[in-house]
Amino acid sequence: CGRKKVLIVYAHQEPKSLNGSLKTAAVKELTKQGCSVTVSDLYGMQFEPRATRKDITGDLHNPEQFNYGVESWEAYKNGRLSEDLIEEQRKVEEADLVIFQFPLYWFSMPAIMKGWLDRVFVQGFAHNFPQCYESGLLKNKLALLSFTTGGDQGMYSDDGVSGNIRYLLWPMQHGIMHFCGLSILAPHICFAPEYAPEEERAQMLTSWVERLKTIWEEEPIDCTPEWYYK
C-alpha cells in the first residue's frame, strides 16, 4: 500500500448492518496493507446536512441577500468556514482514495451523505470554474462508491423496471466526483443483501476484501456518457 491514505465516508445508522460490516472489513484490510485509514461516520457524528448561514463564521460577504455558493466560497478563501467543514476538508485533502459506503436511498445517497458533499466540496476547495472535470481541484485522488441496494440485479438491468444501474451513477460519479477532478474506480455494489441467504452475504464481505487487496492496481473507469449509456 505504500503509506497511502484512505478516507471512508460512511452513512449507516446501525453498526451491525451490512454497510457497517463492509466499512469495518475495509478498515481492517486496508490497515493490514499498511494504509492509514480515516472514517467519517456521518450518523455517529450527527453530521449536519443542511447548507445554511451557520457554515460561515463571522460576517457575510453580502448580508442583504444570502447566496450559499458565494458565501461558502468567500469563507473558504478567508478561512472562515465552520470547524466541522474545515475538519472534513482536511481529511479529503490528505486522502489518496475516498470510499463512500452507503445504502442506496432513492437512486442516490442518503441525505446525510448528500449534505456532506453539498457542504464540504466547496468552490475554491474542490472546484473553481473553469477548474472542473479534468482540471478539478481534487485531481490525483481516487473515489469509489460502495453501496447496497434493496432491488435485485434484474431490476437494475437494461430491461428491468429500474433501468441499468449505471443510469443512477451519473449524477454521483460524473456530476460530483468527476466534476471535482477525482478519478473514479468502478462502483462496488451489493444487491439486495436483506433478501440474500447468510452464505451469500458472507460472500459479499469476502468479495469486497478480495477486491481491496488489489485496489491500488486498478485503472479508473472512463467516466464519459458512453460508459453510462453505451
Place this chain on the structure above:
Amino acid sequence: CGRKKVLIVYAHQEPKSLNGSLKTAAVKELTKQGCSVTVSDLYGMQFEPRATRKDITGDLHNPEQFNYGVESWEAYKNGRLSEDLIEEQRKVEEADLVIFQFPLYWFSMPAIMKGWLDRVFVQGFAHNFPQCYESGLLKNKLALLSFTTGGDQGMYSDDGVSGNIRYLLWPMQHGIMHFCGLSILAPHICFAPEYAPEEERAQMLTSWVERLKTIWEEEPIDCTPEWYYK
C-alpha cells in the same frame, strides 16, 4: 383550477433568491386560479434531513438491530411516525400536484430536500412492493421539478461537459416520483440565472407564470429510458 390542491416543497435559504421569487409567483398564480396552495419551506421549518431512530415514536420492531426501512414502515402502519413526518404526509395525501422548487446542488436536489423524500415517502405510504411504478401508492397525483442551475444550457446539452440535462433527471423523476406512482410533468428549468441580465431573469418569472396558467391541461411525460436517453 376547480379546487385543485398544490403542495410546493421549497428549498432555498433566501426569500429574495430567484427560487424564492419562483415559489412566490407560483403561489400567487395558482391561488388566483382558485387552487388551494400549501408550501413546505424546508429551511424555514429547519426540516430534519437525517433518517434516524428519532423518526419512530415508542418501541422499535427490532431494538437489537436498527433497520430504518423496516422500522419506518412498521411505524407508519401503527401511526407511530414522528409528528413532522405525519404532517408532511398529510400534505402530500391532499395534494393533486406536488411542485419541487430548488437550486440544483450536485446534479440533484439539496440535501434538505433529499431528506424530505428519504423520510416522508415511507414504505406503506408512498410505495409498498410490488405496489411501485404504475401501481405506486401516489398514483393519480402529479409531480413537477422546478429548478435553477449554475451551468448554462450549452453545458447541459448532448455535447456539453455536463451532458444532456435529462441524464440527471433520471434518479429524481424515475427513481423517486415514478417509483411512487406519480405522473411527471415536464421539468421547469431556469438555466444560470446568476449570470443572466435582469430582463432575462424577469422573463424567467414570466414564463413560469405563463406555464402555470395551463398546467392542468398538460400531459405527463412518458417516463421511460427512451425519454431520458433516446
